[in-house]
Structures are given as C-alpha cells and as structure tokens.
Amino acid sequence: MSEETYKIRIKYVKSGVLKYIGHLDLMRFFQKAFKRAGVDVAYSQGFSPHQLMSFAAPLALGVTSEGEYFDAEFNSLESSEELVRRLNEQMVDGVYVKDVILLPEKAKKAMSIVAASDYLISFNNEDIKDAVLEKVPYLLKKETIEVFRKTKKNEKVEDIKKGIYKLELNGDKIYMFLATGSEYNLKPESVIEALCKEADVTYNRFDYQIHRVETYYKNANDKLVSLLETGTKIQ
C-alpha cells in the first residue's frame, strides 16, 4: 500500500429486491464488487486488511433510493466514466453505480457532513391514500407537529416541524425534504405518522413505500446541495 491514497465518493442506486439488503451487507457486496472489478482500492494494514469504506446515510431496510453515497480510498485512479463502467459490470439487479467523484484531500467523511435528504412516498393502500394526501398541504401550517419518537433511552413526544424543509404533493406521491444526519435526523416515517394522525387513519408502515431521491450537505454558502458536488469528476 502506498502512503498516498485518493479519496473517492460513489453515488449509487438501490432498488427492487435490494431494499431487503441491509447497509452492512451492502458494504460487503461493494467490497467484493471492487475486488471482482479489479479496481485499485486501498486496504488497511495488519493481519486482516480490509477496504476503507464508509456510508453516508445508511438506509433503513425496505427503503429504495437513487441518491446513495459511500466513500472509499484508492491507490490509483481511472476516469469516472471508466470506474462507473467497470463497477457496473459487477452489479446485480437492483443496484448500480451512477457516479464516481474525487474528493479534495482534506474532505470530511460523507457521514459527518450529510444534512438533508428528500423522499418520494407512494401509498399502496388505496383505502387511506386519499385521506392522507389531502392533509399534505396543511401539515406545515400547524404550529407544532407532534409525534412519538423512540430514542435509545425512551419514547417521547417531539415536535418534528423543524426537521421538515419541504412537504408537498407530487402527482399521487408525497414529496418531502427532511433533515438528515448528526445534527438533526428526521425519518420520513415520522412525517407519515403525523399525516395519518391528522387524517385520523391508523398508521401502518406497510401501507406505503419510501424512496430516497437525493442526499445533501450544506456548502460553504450554507446552501443544501447534492453530495455529488463535494468533489470533481475524474477525467
């Protein structure tokens, strides 16, 4: 292993049956895919060397996404285009690599800078769908939005309004832009729960599907932009 490594960030899509694969298993999947692709990934030292890899904002089981990220370190580089091509030769149905970027040397880990994500929610239970969608335009008008939230220690009622940056209808889906990450983390489930409460219908996690659209960080101008803008394409 050479001293100098290149930090890269990979954007990928997780869909279909892959939503049943947890993020640790997906990490192992990517490690093996790197090996199969024969890309020059860097390893830690010691008796059982492992690839240096970390995920941005792990998805819960059962959620799909077209805006996932993880970081890795390489010993040498190829063009983004070539890396995307080679990695995608090693993917299975439900997962593919959209982009590879090179990060500045001092870049922080994706995990530590994630600030927001947006989601599309589609209801598969027609019985309650309309009742819930109807409440979408009104929720943010409320002074407080209270839901039960489980923390590690206990369950408590919490006002989640500060975590909702945007909430609107998108055809027959719900679009939401929420705080994610270490500062404040709001799961889309909590928003749906609040909507169900407003609509006075019973909440059931299996009545709807969650799809993440993109993951964001706050740039130097304090603007929320895609994680893809943290680096540059490799030519």
Place this chain on the structure above:
Amino acid sequence: MSRLALSDEILMGIEKPARYIGNEVNMVKKNPDDVDIRFAMCFPDVYEIGMSHLGIQILYDTFNRRDDVYCERVYSPWPDLDKVMRQKNIPLFSLETQSPVKDFDFLGITLQYEMCYTNILQVLELSQIPIYTADRTMEDPIVIGGGPCSYNPEPIADFFDAFYIGEGETRYNDVFACYKRMKADGCSRAELLHELSKIPGIYVPSMYECTYNEDGTLASFEPIYDDVPRTVTKEVVMDFNDVHYPEKPLVPFIQVTQDRVTLEIMRGCIRGCRFCQAGMIYRPTRQKDVNLIEDYALKMIKSTGHEEISLSSLSSSDYECLKEFTYFLIEEMGNQHVNISLPSLRIDAFSLDVMKKVQDIKKSSLTFAPEAGTQRLRDVINKGLTEEVILNGAMQAFHGGWNKVKFYFMLGLPTETMEDAEGIPALCERVAQAYYDIPKEQRNGKISITASSSFFVPKPFTPFQWAAMLDPETYIERAHHVKDTFRQQLNARSLRYTYHESYVSVLEGVFARGDRKLSKVIYDAYKSGCIFDAWTDFFDNDKWMAAFEKNGIIKEFYTTRERGEDELFPWDFIDIGVTKKFLLSEWNKARKEVVTPNCREKCSGCGAAKFGGGVCFERQKNG
C-alpha cells in the same frame, strides 16, 4: 425486478429477509419455459448453513451447464416464516424464479446430518408435496436424496422416491435422460421409479421389500422385481481432474457460515480411522492436480470477490503437493488481500511456518484431534497420532510464540475404560507441563488449553458399525469424572474442559444405524412440533421421546446393542467398494488393539481398488 413470492409486509416482518429473495452474485438466470427439466436443489436447513455447502454449489453448476435443465435453490424457512407460510397457505418457493417447488420436476435434498430429518418433512409439507412417496402422483416432483446420510437412507426411505448413492457429478445425466424419455412416453409414476431404479447408483426404496426377524433385526432385503439390482454400488468420480467445479460460485449478500471460496483439493482420506465414516465412503482417496487447483483459486477469487479462501479435504496434510500449493497461495493471495484458512493441518515445521504467515499467532491456536486419551485406545480407533508427535509439535509451536491449544476427543469409544478417560486430562496436563518447562523468558505468558469431548456415535460403513454405543448415563458419568480429574491437575488453572450433551447424539445414534421402522417416529416427532433439531434452541427431546413411545420403538435396539458378526444391516444393499469383510477384520483388529497402516504406507486390500484409480494405483504410477 422479478416478483417475489413473499409480500413486502411478510418480508419486513421476519428476520433476515435476504434469505428468501435470491438475486445473489453468480445466480443462474434462465427462463423455466425454455428447459425440459426444472430441478429444485434443497439443503434442509437455514439459508446461511445451506449456502455454505460445497456439494450444492458443485451440482448447481453442473446441472445448469445443461441447456435443458434449470437448477434452482430452496432452503428451510426459519420458524418465523414457517408460521406465516402456514397461516397464509403460501407454498414453498425456489429462490431463483420465486416459483412453487411443487411445480418442479425434481426436488433434490442433500442429507448432511441426521438431525435435519424433520426439516425434510417441513420442506415437503410447505411445498404442498405429499410427505410419503406412496401418496405422490405424476403431478408431484420426484423427491431424490443424496449426501452422506444416504449411505443409510432407511429411516427416511418412506419419504423419498429415490436416493442417489455416491458422488453426484457422475450419473445425473442418465437420470435426466430417463426422466425425459419416460415422461414423453406418458408413463406412470411407478413405471418411472422402476426405470430409475435400474440406473447405477440410484436406489428406489419402493422397489425393495424388507422382512424382520422376531428380535427386530433385518431378515431379508430384496427387490420386488427381477430387473431391479440387489445391490446399489456407490457412484464415484474417477477422473478427478476432469470433473466440473464451480468457477463462479454464488456469493450471498448476508454473512453465511462459510463466507469464502472453498477449494476442494482432495476427496477421501488415506488414514482409515475406525470411527470415521467419511474415511470409508469416500475411498479411494483422489487428489486434484496442483496446476488445476492453482488455476481454480485465481479464477474463483476473481469471480466472487471473496476475501478468504479455504481448502476442503478430510486431511489436507496428506495432499501431496500441499507445500507447493500453499506457498503459491500465500504469494498470490497476499497480493490480493485474500486471507487463507487451512483447516485440518498436522502440526509440524511446515504448517507452523505457514500459520505464522497467514494468521496472527496471538489470536490463533494449535489444534490437535487425538480423539482418545491413551495410546491403547488410539490404537483401537486407528488414530495414528502419538503423544510424542503431539508434544513435539506443541513444543515447536510454543517456541514459535503460540500459547493456545485446542484438543478434540471422543468419549464412549469401543473398549474405553476409566483409565482411557483419565488419559484425556493427563495428556493435556503433560502438554501444559512441557510448556512451563520452557524458560520463562522464552515463552509467551500463560498457556491456555481447551479440551472438548463429543459423544461417540457408531456409523454405518465403519469398522465400528457392529459396536455398541455407550448409554447416555454412563457417558455423562464419564464426562463428569473427566471434568473432576481435570480439576485435580497441577496446572488446572490453564486447562478448560467441555463436553457435549448426550440427547442429540443418542438420536443420531438411532438414525445412523436405523431401519425403515423409524419413519413413523420421525413423522410423529415432526407432527408434534420437532423442527431444526440441529439447533439447540429448537431441539425438544421430550417430544422425540414421546414419538418413540407412541410407536413402540426402543431406542436401545439401535444404539447400545452390539451387533453380531453375521447380522444383516439395513445398509448392506449398498456397495461402497470397501467390503464388509474388510470392515469386520478391522473391527476384530480394533478389539485386539492392532493398527492398520494408511493407504500410502501399505494397501490393506479394502476393496476400493475396484474403482480403478486414486491412491490404490499411486504406487504403481510412481514405480
């Protein structure tokens, strides 16, 4: 995305949904409409265990090379899903196409251990296939068993249409050809089974009838038609370098028991330990060409991306090119950050050198399997490992920095006395003493020795197939005594001893040498809720005992009874090459404490030479 057999709600409500969705790297995709034969390959245990099994990967690859066959996989649904499937009447499905097993042409079930028998019934019932072969029609798949337990298939004979006796790579083409031909002719199920029974290696239980003596032993075992063979000779791969090996094995998403490339380097074992079934049924020993396995190692790492490679064989140290191959692996794999794991190595200068290179000495331990505590008893079981060899190996290792040792023993071996049992702590103590004889500055802190013993189960096709199994009370007493004796050793603080419980071994003892009368017991045990018996959390001895009682079956008839020399055994219709005469002479030599040399030292004429290859002809080749 292909449609899954289970809904989102079900998958999200159970443990590890990834067990049931397929889609793994290197999964074979075909259109079931484009093939003549759909084969569901089942390992009747949970996914993580089943996916780790090499045999299935080999057959999966071999079958799928044929354009007219699509082989898919099935595993036992874990109890959480089992419950849901019963409630909602969801038929068991294959992972690849997520389609019902009952629509397949074949359901192949691998039989790796006796304690999976109730899981077989679970798979059949959840598949909505009649549990008994007698109740099946042409609408149902042909249920065919294979693997080590099919060397005495009698306890489960009533549940199977056929068994494949021996190594799977050789005869399935004939089975498929026969099936296609008969199906095109519009034959009945009985006619099909009759035809299948004529294929070498195929045993169709319904084509044989057995009668019993008054004392319960087998009186006769005869085919019901003249054209059904009286003996079934095991199938064996004789051109071991020219047989399919999966170059692109499946790579599961979730962590499975063997999350690595497994490379088979040799089949069979030259040693002839008298308790070991594998050592007999896989005779003659055959090795793979070293260039071939080097090539496989590279290809398989490339096709899987695994970060570990391990060798599969019964005794790797006996592979003749082991040195060459191991140093090749260390060189090649090291560059690729692939770990090497080398199980079953004899401890000597070479293996210590290798271990130093591939693992962290601080974390790794030396493993010895003397199996018995005294030289006398080791002679009885024909285990060539002497105390001198153990001490020499251990001392070399201690000087190299090792300070952890593991010992494997068995209790309840034929002719075993209290003195033999006490030999277990005595041997461990001497190893500890040898360690502390090394000057303090040359050793690496305290030594830690862990010994464990399992309850010996006599197996068919071994010299001990005539032997009585110890009764569980005496076994436990003996184990307690060993434990007490451990406590009295000078270095007791460095020694740890554990022993296995007796219940499961007793059941294994019953089924290992069981007969057809036992199928009712298995059925009743299953119906009363026994499942995943190989898992301590689920094993329920009381239910099993009730099932024996209900059917008036005495366990001791199968376990603690010593068999007479002329007894007809339920498995005698199988010819493994090794003759009953040889096994009997070994049984007699055992009781006289006479050892038998290994196949490379001297051929003992066991009978396996009739297959015309392997170790039996090595000497001739080398002059």
